[in-house]
Amino acid sequence: MAEDRIFVGRTKEIEQFKKVLENPQGQAVLVVGQAGMGKTLLLNKMSEIATSHPSLRCGCVRYEVTPTDSVDSTMSRIMDNAFEACQVAERSFDATGHRLKQWRSFLNVCNIGDLVMSLRRDPVRNTRDQFLEQLELISKRMPDDGRALFIIDPEKYMQEGSDPSWTIVVRELPDKVKFLYAQRPEDVLVGSETFGSLKNVVRIPKEDLDVLSDDNVDEFLLAQSAELNCSIGDFKKVLMQYKGHPYALGAAIDLVKAGVELEDLPKRPEPIEFAEKQWEKACQKGKDAIHLLKSYAILEVGVPDEVVELVSGQKSETYKHLQNDRYLGGLLREEGYGKRIYHAILADYVLIQIRQTEKKEYHARAVEAYRGKLEKARDTQTKPDELSAMRLPEHVLEAEGPMAFVDAFVNECTRPLVNLGLFDKVINLSERAMAMVKKGSAETAVVLGNLGIIYRRKGELDKAEEVHIKALVIQEKVGQLENVALTYGNLGLIYQTRGELDKGEEMHNKALQIDKKLGLLEGMANQYGNLGLIYQIRGELDEAEEMHKKSLEIEKKLGRLEGMASDYGNLGVIYQIRAELDKAEQMHNKSLEIAEKLGIEELLANQYGNLGLIYQMRGDLDKAEEMYTKSLEIDEKLGLLEGMAKQYGKLGMIYETRGDFVKARQYWERARYCYDKMAIPHMIDVTASKLASLSGEKK
Numbered sequence: 001m002a003e004d005r006i007f008v009g010r011t012k013e014i015e016q017f018k019k020v021l022e023n024p025q026g027q028a029v030l031v032v033g034q035a036g037m038g039k040t041l042l043l044n045k046m047s048e049i050a051t052s053h054p055s056l057r058c059g060c061v062r063y064e065v066t067p068t069d070s071v072d073s074t075m076s077r078i079m080d081n082a083f084e085a086c087q088v089a090e091r092s093f094d095a096t097g098h099r100l101k102q103w104r105s106f107l108n109v110c111n112i113g114d115l116v117m118s119l120r121r122d123p124v125r126n127t128r129d130q131f132l133e134q135l136e137l138i139s140k141r142m143p144d145d146g147r148a149l150f151i152i153d154p155e156k157y158m159q160e161g162s163d164p165s166w167t168i169v170v171r172e173l174p175d176k177v178k179f180l181y182a183q184r185p186e187d188v189l190v191g192s193e194t195f196g197s198l199k200n201v202v203r204i205p206k207e208d209l210d211v212l213s214d215d216n217v218d219e220f221l222l223a224q225s226a227e228l229n230c231s232i233g234d235f236k237k238v239l240m241q242y243k244g245h246p247y248a249l250g251a252a253i254d255l256v257k258a259g260v261e262l263e264d265l266p267k268r269p270e271p272i273e274f275a276e277k278q279w280e281k282a283c284q285k286g287k288d289a290i291h292l293l294k295s296y297a298i299l300e301v302g303v304p305d306e307v308v309e310l311v312s313g314q315k316s317e318t319y320k321h322l323q324n325d326r327y328l329g330g331l332l333r334e335e336g337y338g339k340r341i342y343h344a345i346l347a348d349y350v351l352i353q354i355r356q357t358e359k360k361e362y363h364a365r366a367v368e369a370y371r372g373k374l375e376k377a378r379d380t381q382t383k384p385d386e387l388s389a390m391r392l393p394e395h396v397l398e399a400e401g402p403m404a405f406v407d408a409f410v411n412e413c414t415r416p417l418v419n420l421g422l423f424d425k426v427i428n429l430s431e432r433a434m435a436m437v438k439k440g441s442a443e444t445a446v447v448l449g450n451l452g453i454i455y456r457r458k459g460e461l462d463k464a465e466e467v468h469i470k471a472l473v474i475q476e477k478v479g480q481l482e483n484v485a486l487t488y489g490n491l492g493l494i495y496q497t498r499g500e501l502d503k504g505e506e507m508h509n510k511a512l513q514i515d516k517k518l519g520l521l522e523g524m525a526n527q528y529g530n531l532g533l534i535y536q537i538r539g540e541l542d543e544a545e546e547m548h549k550k551s552l553e554i555e556k557k558l559g560r561l562e563g564m565a566s567d568y569g570n571l572g573v574i575y576q577i578r579a580e581l582d583k584a585e586q587m588h589n590k591s592l593e594i595a596e597k598l599g600i601e602e603l604l605a606n607q608y609g610n611l612g613l614i615y616q617m618r619g620d621l622d623k624a625e626e627m628y629t630k631s632l633e634i635d636e637k638l639g640l641l642e643g644m645a646k647q648y649g650k651l652g653m654i655y656e657t658r659g660d661f662v663k664a665r666q667y668w669e670r671a672r673y674c675y676d677k678m679a680i681p682h683m684i685d686v687t688a689s690k691l692a693s694l695s696g697e698k699k
Helices: 011-022 039-051 071-086 097-110 127-141 163-171 214-227 232-240 246-257 271-283 287-299 305-312 316-324 326-330 344-352 356-380 386-400 402-419 423-434 442-458 461-478 481-498 501-518 521-538 541-558 561-577 581-598 601-617 621-638 641-658 661-678 681-698
Strands: 027-032 057-065 146-154 177-183 201-204 332-335 338-341
Touching: 011 027, 011 039, 011 201, 027 039, 039 057, 039 146, 039 177, 057 071, 071 127, 071 163, 127 146, 127 163, 127 177, 214 232, 214 246, 232 246, 246 271, 246 326, 271 287, 271 326, 271 344, 287 305, 287 316, 287 326, 287 338, 287 344, 287 356, 305 316, 305 338, 305 356, 316 326, 326 332, 338 344, 356 386, 356 402, 386 402, 402 423, 402 442, 402 601, 423 442, 442 461, 442 481, 461 481, 481 501, 481 521, 501 521, 521 541, 521 561, 541 561, 561 581, 561 601, 581 601, 601 621, 601 641, 621 641, 641 661, 641 681, 661 681
Parallel strands: 027 177, 027 201, 057 146, 146 177
Antiparallel strands: 332 338
């Protein structure tokens, strides 16, 4: 595999890094070099040196960032991983054992595994402020010989204009914390005057990463000599032509090991010439090898083996045989969900070799692979595959065009992405879809309606209402009755959340009448459930129970487990209000069981919160707090303001009951912040009243 490539040279860079490591000051390191100069190998070596240092205790973890990742989103991911790593939760590391291994090492070495609550990200606070606070906490908890290394490695390049934010972070880095950035000469941090003016930024090397020296080339050749079937002297003459270019040297060694004659190697150190020769050698392995590399080039990101098998059209045995081929296996590396081509230079070259019609065929097979995974999850009503939900629209776009992209995103990927809590991904895809549809068209209304649902889920109610009203105008104009009903229902949920119950009831009844007229059972079930919630809030429990039972009856008929889970949960709340606690617990556990099977985190959060109320009513405050905390952790992870506000308030009640009014007030202040952000006047008043009463208790 590509990860096994030999590292040589860079003596000055390593010595410079060792000095940085030994210096207790908080610092940022820029490793700058053109593509193919070995930045990744050098960063890997730095990590190895740090974690095996004879006199320092160092932990190191790597984060890949994309051009769409903001500084805040990167810091949030680091904080989320830190909290989850403290729990050593296998599921928290994107299906890769590598990240988990890094964090376990980091936490053990730095001795901060007992900081679970202190490292948890608070989504209602300023991201940068608490990120720096957590770094300060880690710094103070580490011994004097401790170091924490964070490698920030862009997949391609960093978000434009992100340098001022990174400048603020790096300027405030506490002692014993080091940030390492991989950058090309044209990347945002390299040319930044604000970032470059910081006194705690070290550039390694001081100029751009250069080619290897002649001595380094000798060392590189000597390390490989036992596996070469040619004269070392003759090979050295060839290698000297490449003037120490790392990509060229590595590719040359691989090619010779694979049987390429010295005279057939490129004469110049141009990366594109080596990519051409690497591809040529792969083609000699046969059609299956060609299909394999073309598939990886089309898929772009790290993917599981079964996806590549489907896209390349190969049997599992053939695929495994190809991967076990030393040469072909060396052209791949581990990343994300599986493997990908080891270097962008080679991947880009392979893409150029694929005819346009052939590209569409590969993309079509990728569509089939990812669509099949999503359909299987839907048919078996299990947790959707995250990679499939994120990647399907991209391949549909290439295989079928822009309108198919919109359709696949809206109808196949939105619900799985929402259930997985990937709201920002949906918003990003929505913005792209809006650029593909005709203004004022039915498709525009569909995308707007989709986007409105996401804004409501995130608690951005004003945005959600604005978007749904725009969609409704178009839907009524083009006569999309089914979608008109959906939009009325979505508007009803917004008004209901705001406490405008009459307006909410009006919207849900409008939707219900259309659904009845069209015979849309799914829509009818949704509106019965929504009306049940309104009656429940008003205290009209018999009417609410009737609505939820009507909804449940339809959901059972349709076999929709997700809808059944919601209805069980809603019925549980009604029984809970009536103080029929055993019956309520039974309903919530039914809902929880389905939510766990489907992997719908938002639904899990709801039921943990509901069960918490039952335990609280029984007087079991410890168990209630446990449930509320579980619910809150999910809501915080998903960024669901409404759920967060509810759980903050419930935890506030727990601490108030215990007589801890200081902590109760802290939780109610967080609830108030959420309701302020959501602009819900009646809940702002409720939290303000509660805070006032707690202030009185404190006195």
